[in-house]
Amino acid sequence: MSANENNESRLVVVSNRLPFTLKRAGDGWRTERSAGGLATAMEPILKASRGLWVGWSGDSSGTDDPKRQAVLARWEERHGYHSVELPAEMARGFYEGYSNQTIWPLFHYFPAILKFAPEDWRAYCEANLRFRDALLKVLRPGDLVWIHDYQLMMLPRFLRADLPEARIGFFLHIPFPSASVFRLLPRREELLQGLLGADYLAFHTYGYLQNFRASTLRVLGLDSHMDRIEVGGRTARLEALPIGIAPDEFTKLLDDKETKRRLAEMRERFKDRHLLLSVDRLDYTKGIPERLHTFRRLLSTHPNLRGRVVLVQVAVPSREQVPMYNRLRHDVDKLVGRINGEFSTPDWTPVVYIRRNIPRPELVALYAAADLAWVTPLRDGLNLVAKEYVACQKDGAGVLVLSEFAGAAAEMGEAFLVNPYDEEKTAETIARSLSLPESERRERMSALYRRVERNNVFDWSRRFVENLRAAAESRAERGGESPRELPVEQFVNSYREARARRLMLDYDGTLVAYANRPREAVPPPDLAPLLARLASNPANVVALVSGRSRRDLEEWFGDAEGLWLAAEHGAIMRSPKTRTWELYRANYSDSWKSQIVPVLEHFVNRTPGSLIEEKEFSLVWHYRMSDPVFGEWLANELVATLEGMLSETELRAYRGNKTVEVKLLWANKGEVLARLARADADPAFCLAAGDDRTDEDLFAQLPEDAWTVHVGTTRTRARFFVPSHAEMLALLRQLADADTREAAAASGASDGAKI
Ligand code: ADQ
Numbered sequence: 001m002s003a004n005e006n007n008e009s010r011l012v013v014v015s016n017r018l019p020f021t022l023k024r025a026g027d028g029w030r031t032e033r034s035a036g037g038l039a040t041a042m043e044p045i046l047k048a049s050r051g052l053w054v055g056w057s058g059d060s061s062g063t064d065d066p067k068r069q070a071v072l073a074r075w076e077e078r079h080g081y082h083s084v085e086l087p088a089e090m091a092r093g094f095y096e097g098y099s100n101q102t103i104w105p106l107f108h109y110f111p112a113i114l115k116f117a118p119e120d121w122r123a124y125c126e127a128n129l130r131f132r133d134a135l136l137k138v139l140r141p142g143d144l145v146w147i148h149d150y151q152l153m154m155l156p157r158f159l160r161a162d163l164p165e166a167r168i169g170f171f172l173h174i175p176f177p178s179a180s181v182f183r184l185l186p187r188r189e190e191l192l193q194g195l196l197g198a199d200y201l202a203f204h205t206y207g208y209l210q211n212f213r214a215s216t217l218r219v220l221g222l223d224s225h226m227d228r229i230e231v232g233g234r235t236a237r238l239e240a241l242p243i244g245i246a247p248d249e250f251t252k253l254l255d256d257k258e259t260k261r262r263l264a265e266m267r268e269r270f271k272d273r274h275l276l277l278s279v280d281r282l283d284y285t286k287g288i289p290e291r292l293h294t295f296r297r298l299l300s301t302h303p304n305l306r307g308r309v310v311l312v313q314v315a316v317p318s319r320e321q322v323p324m325y326n327r328l329r330h331d332v333d334k335l336v337g338r339i340n341g342e343f344s345t346p347d348w349t350p351v352v353y354i355r356r357n358i359p360r361p362e363l364v365a366l367y368a369a370a371d372l373a374w375v376t377p378l379r380d381g382l383n384l385v386a387k388e389y390v391a392c393q394k395d396g397a398g399v400l401v402l403s404e405f406a407g408a409a410a411e412m413g414e415a416f417l418v419n420p421y422d423e424e425k426t427a428e429t430i431a432r433s434l435s436l437p438e439s440e441r442r443e444r445m446s447a448l449y450r451r452v453e454r455n456n457v458f459d460w461s462r463r464f465v466e467n468l469r470a471a472a473e474s475r476a477e478r479g480g481e482s483p484r485e486l487p488v489e490q491f492v493n494s495y496r497e498a499r500a501r502r503l504m505l506d507y508d509g510t511l512v513a514y515a516n517r518p519r520e521a522v523p524p525p526d527l528a529p530l531l532a533r534l535a536s537n538p539a540n541v542v543a544l545v546s547g548r549s550r551r552d553l554e555e556w557f558g559d560a561e562g563l564w565l566a567a568e569h570g571a572i573m574r575s576p577k578t579r580t581w582e583l584y585r586a587n588y589s590d591s592w593k594s595q596i597v598p599v600l601e602h603f604v605n606r607t608p609g610s611l612i613e614e615k616e617f618s619l620v621w622h623y624r625m626s627d628p629v630f631g632e633w634l635a636n637e638l639v640a641t642l643e644g645m646l647s648e649t650e651l652r653a654y655r656g657n658k659t660v661e662v663k664l665l666w667a668n669k670g671e672v673l674a675r676l677a678r679a680d681a682d683p684a685f686c687l688a689a690g691d692d693r694t695d696e697d698l699f700a701q702l703p704e705d706a707w708t709v710h711v712g713t714t715r716t717r718a719r720f721f722v723p724s725h726a727e728m729l730a731l732l733r734q735l736a737d738a739d740t741r742e743a744a745a746a747s748g749a750s751d752g753a754k755i
Contacts, residue, residue: 009142009143009144009167009469010050010051010052010140010142010143010144011051011052011143011144011146011465012051012052012053012054012135012138012139012143012144012145012146013042013046013051013052013053013054013146013148014053014054014055014131014135014145014146014147014148014152014155015042015053015054015055015147015148015149015151015152016055016056016095016099016148016149016151016152017034017055017056017058018034018053018055018056018057018058018075018081018083019033019034019042019046019053019079019081020032020033020034020057020075020079020081021033021034021057021058021059022057022058022059022068022071022072022083023058023059024059024061024062027067028067029065029067029068029071031071031075034058042148042461046080048458050080051080052080052081052082052138053079053080053081053082054082054084054131054134054135054138055081055082055083055084056083056084056086056091056095057072057075057083057084057085060085060086060087060088060090060091061088063085082134082137082138084130084131084134085130086127086130089123090123090126090127090130091123091127092123092321093117093119093120093122093123093124093127094120094123094124094126094127094128094151095127095151096319096321096322097115097117097119097120097123097124098116098117098120098121098123098124099124099150099151100319100322101114101115101116101120101322101324102114102115102116102120102121102185102186103150103153103185103191104150104174104285105324106177106181106182106184106185107150107174107175107176107177107182108174108175108177108285108378108379108380109175109177109181109378109379110284110285110379111181111184113284113324114184114185116186121186121187124151124154125154127151128152128153128154128155128158128194129158131152131155132155132158132159132162135159136159136162136163139163139166141165142167143166143167144167144169144465144468144469144472145159145166145167145168145169146169146170146171146464146465146468147168147169147170147171147198148170148171148173149171149172149173149174150172150173150174152170153170153191153194153195154190154191154194155194155197156168156170156194156195156196156197156198157193157194157195157196157197158194158197159197160197160198161197161485164484165476167199167468167469167472168197168198168199168200168468168472169198169199169200169201169202169464169465169467169468169471170195170198170200170201170202171201171202171203171241171243171464172201172202172203172204172208172381173204173243173381173382174381175204175208175211175379175380175381175407176203176208176209176211176212176215177211178211178214179211179214179215179217179218179219182211182215182219183215183218183219188215188219189219189220192215192216192219192220193220193713193723196216196229196231196232196236196713198236199234199236199237199468199471199472199475200236200237200238200239200464200467200468200471200472201236201237201238201239202238202239202240202241202464202467203238203239203240203241204240204241204242204243204381204382204407204410205240205242205407205410206240206410207410208240208381208407209226209238209239209240212238213226213229213238214629216229217628217629217632218628220713221628221657221658222713222714223632224238226238227239230714230715231713231714231715232483232710232713232714232715232716232721233483233710233715233716233717233718233721234475234478234715235471235474235475236471237467237470237471239467241460241463241464241467242382242407242408242410242411242455242460243382243384243457243460244387244452244455244456244457244458244459244460245384245387245388245391245452245456245457246456246457246458247387247391247452247453247456250364250367250388250391250392251391251392251394253360253361253364254364254368254392254394256361256364258361259361259362259364259365259368260365262361262362262365263365263368263369265365266365266366266369267369270310270369272308273307273308273309273310273348274305274308274309274310274371274372274434275309275310275312275369275370275371275372276295276309276310276311276312276370276371276372276373276374276430277311277312277314277366277367277369277370277372277373277374277389278291278311278312278313278314278373278374278375278376279314279315279363279366279367279373279385279388280313280314280315280316280377280385281315281316281318282315282316282317282318282325282328282329282332282355283318283319283325283328284324284325284328284378285377285378285379285380286377286378286380287376287377287378287403287420288313288315288328288332289328289331289332289335290376290378290420290421290423291311291313291374291376291420292311292313292332292335292336292339292351293335293423294376294420294423294426294427294430295311295339295350295351295427296338296339296342297423297424297427298427298430298431299339299343299350301427302427302431305431306343306348306350307345307348309350309434310348310349310350310351310352311350311351311352311374312352312354312366312370313332313336313351313352313353313354314354314358314363314366315332315353315354315355316355316356316357316358317329317355317356329355332353333353336351336353339351363388364392367388367389367391367392367393368392368393368396370389370398371398371399371434372398372399372400372401372430372433372434373385373386373389373398373399373400373401374401374430375389375400375401375402375403375406375408376401376402376403376418376420376426377403377405377406377420378403378405378420378421379405379406380403380405380406380407380408381407382406382407382408383402383403383406383407383408386400386402386406386408386412386415387408387412387452390412390445390448390449390452391449391452391453393445393449394449396442396445397438397441397442397445398441398445399416399433399434399436399441399444399445400412400414400415400416400444400445400448401415401416401418401426401429401430401433402415402416402417402418403417403418403419403420404417404418404419405419405420411451411455412448412451414444414445414447414448415444415448416429416433483710483716483718483719483720483721484719484720484721485720485721485722485723486707486709486720486721486722486731487720488731488734491707491720491731492731492734492735492738494685494707495685495687495735495738496738496742497684497685498539498683498684498685499539499684500539500681500683500684500685501539501540501541501683501684501685501686501687502540502541502542502543502676502680502683502685502686502687503534503540503541503542503543503687503689503735504543504545504669504672504673504676504686504687504688504689504698505531505542505543505544505545505687505688505689505690505732506545506546506547506669506689506690506691506692506694506695506711507523507544507546507547507548507553508521508546508547508548508657508691508692509657509690509691509692509711509712509725510689510690510691510695510711510725510728511523511527511725511728511729511732512524512527512725513724513725514624514657514658516624516625517611517622517625518548518552518613518620518622519552522556523556523557527729528556528557528559528560529560530729530732530733530736531544531557531560531563531732532560532561532562532563533736533739534732534735534736534739535560535561535562535563535576536561536562537739540739541564541676541679541680541683542562542563542564543563543564543565543566543672543676544557544563544564544565544566545566545569545570545669545672545690545698546566546567546569547568547569547618547620547656547661547694548567548568548615549567549568549615549616550565550567550568550572550574550581550616552567553565553567553574554574561576562576563576564576564676566669566672566675567581568615568616568617568618568663568667569618569663569667569668569669569694570584570667570668570669570670570671570672570675571583571584571616571617571618571663571664571666571667572584572616572617573672573675575679584666584667584671585666588617590616590617592649592651593614593619595645596619596642596645596651596662597612597614597619599638599641599642599645600612600619600621600638600662603621603634603638604621606634607623607626607630607631607634608626608627609623609624609625609626609627610622610623610625610626610631610634611625617663617664617667618661618662618663618664618667619661619662620656620659620660620661620662621635621638621659621660621661622658622659623635623658623659624658624659631658635655635660638653638660639653639655639660642660642662646662650664650665650666651663651664651665652665654693654694655693656692656693656694657691657692661694668694668697668698669690669694669695669697669698670697670698670700670701672698673698673701673702682703685707686702686703686705686706686707687706687707687709688702688706688707688708688709688718689709689710689711689728690709690710690711690718691710691711691712691725695710695718696716696717699716699717699718700717706719707719707720708720709721709722709728710722711723711724711725711727711728712724
């Protein structure tokens with residue numbers, strides 16, 4: 001796909017479910033409207049755009065049935081809805097499994113009911129890959145891809161790997177939990193990496209955005225800014241953009257004949273009584289049992305309200321295949337029965353419970369008739385019901401009681417905010433708000449209405465699309481800078497074809513994971529033999545180029561035949577021939593250390609968990625074990641302090657991976673390259689792999705066609721990246737295996753290729 005702006009650029013919406021659901025009807029099929037907030041919100045937008053919608057039909061059976069295919073073909077032709085086929089078992093693990101029993105409870109702060117099965121995670125990834133394949137079929141250059149919600153968090157990365165130029169935006173409809181909760185998620189790293197494939201990520205509130213940033217820092221160690229995060233050489237833009245509704249769709253219905261008839265009916269039915277209304281998907285996050293308990297308390301503590309209030313609870317069944325939802329359904333049935341049994345009189349039933357989807361005109365009539373909307377989810381990404389109620393109270397004096405834990409609370413300040421876990425205070429707030437003078441209720445409601453009207457869904461989608469376009473354009477402008485995920489096959493082939501090769505490998509973070517203390521990052525037992533195996537091929541020059549001291553390298557790799565060792569970022573090197581260490585500069589003195597150590601000690605004293613490492617040619621402040629946010633902040637401060645002190649010297653302070661290192665200007669990995677080049681002609685295949693800022697010197701000095709590989713997904717000059725050290729090791733094994741297979745040919749090669 002080309003990065004060029006295309007005037008024909010379309011909006012391609014991707015979500016788990018299409019606005020239509022496929023249902024069996026006898027031996028044929030019928031189309032139903034999908035329930036839930038997303039379809040309600042996006043429908044008006046798609047109507048207005050010439051775009052496409054890619055999603056699952058909700059049914060996995062009978063895929064060969066021509067009648068079924070005909071229905072899906074009609075969806076495509078008439079509405080631009082492209083269905084993604086998911087086999088039943090995959091759909092179960094993906095949707096009922098990882099999406100709704102792992103991500104959903106955890107992101108809504110219910111870790112105790114989280115369930116995780118590794119096969120569900122695999123199904124989640126496979127399903128996301130199916131969505132990618134469906135997109136690859138329909139995407140045209142310049143299209144804007146708008147991915148929705150928690151079921152598709154791996155899709156941005158999967159799509160980016162195939163289409164590096166794709167313009168990808170992601171919107172999360174549910175909360176992003178605080179980092180301490182997010183950390184509990186099995187496969188948390190992968191999920192964050194998945195999201196970071198997008199050019200633009202938006203959330204309902206700043207709180208969620210901040211939680212996301214804190215999680216990328218705590219889980220992936222990635223720094224970010226309020227509005228962006230650098231990753232894989234790209235910038236992903238971040239924003240808080242709460243969704244709105246299409247208020248006119250509700251206000252227009254207020255004048256509809258059917259709605260008016262219903263409204264008159266309800267007013268008659270509930271006359272002289274306060275109508276309290278709740279409308280929810282039947283989901284444990286919506287706080288329905290808690291609300292019923294609170295209602296019971298209200299009736300117990302305010303006997304004057306008995307006979308004078310009615311709670312209409314509308315609940316649309318949802319996710320009935322997930323056991324937790326069935327249990328909830330029984331609990332709610334029982335509670336409603338209990339309250340009605342306890343308080344009903346011959347002419348008054350306190351709770352009217354409607355457990356089904358109700359048509360829009362009926363819903364609007366209810367919203368208009370209600371004296372109070374009781375919207376108290378325990379956790380909710382935003383909550384559209386609160387906004388729909390306000391829209392239907394355009395000229396009304398209704399009261400909105402809203403949970404603090406709904407995203408909508410961040411923008412609906414005139415509502416009565418409550419903590420749904422506090423039954424007593426919530427009941428008090430309800431009783432008090434019902435007795436407020438009408439003028440105050442009207443004032444609050446009209447302020448809310450203006451807000452709902454202004455921040456409507458069209459505005460929301462227009463801003464999303466504009467921001468996505470801008471984010472993708474600025475990436476395209478920076479164009480060639482972006483690294484791609486390493487194309488493994490091409491890489492291995494290029495190695496096999498070359499008769500002379502040079503491999504320069506960093507150690508920490510590149511071949512092994514970081515450990516809390518530097519000395520703990522010992523190599524796995526097969527690493528030195530693997531490097532020796534590669535170095536034993538006469539066509540290869542293999543150098544370990546590390547910031548480590550010579551003592552560490554000697555201890556771990558000293559016996560690996562044929563391996564070049566460069567310690568302390570190249571300040572000293574050991575050639576495989578002489579096996580002695582050579583220093584770059586004569587007359588080196590380390591008297592500078594006595595001035596720097598006290599500064600670093602000052603920072604160690606202020607930062608629990610941090611420590612100083614002393615090497616021959618440098619001093620390092622490590623803060624991997626410290627609180628990451630505090631650590632980053634102090635690292636910036638330390639660099640700023642040192643910069644002033646060192647400006648007149650041949651020393652500099654560098655930020656590494658959870659380190660600040662004071663080292664000599666001339667000790668850098670680029671110098672190692674010069675040294676190797678003196679010992680050996682330029683090879684046809686050149687690999688440089690590294691993960692932190694010191695490796696960037698090396699990447700910068702290599703020719704265009706070198707295989708510069710960054711390990712991890714932070715910003716880099718390298719042409720390619722692999723996600724972690726595990727993939728890097730697997731690659732080296734593949735190269736060594738390729739050598740073994742060509743051993744016969746290699747044994748005939750000239751010894752001259754090797755030093
Ligand atoms: P949901 O969890 O589905 O959405 P919500 O925002 O309240 O929650 O939307 C529910 C929608 O379904 C509303 O439009 C409502 O009118 C409709 N609805 C509910 N019960 C109904 C019934 N019985 N009959 C007819 N219609 C009914 C997710 C997130 C939310 C987020 C939205 C949008 O969980 O936090 O606000 O996406 O981003």
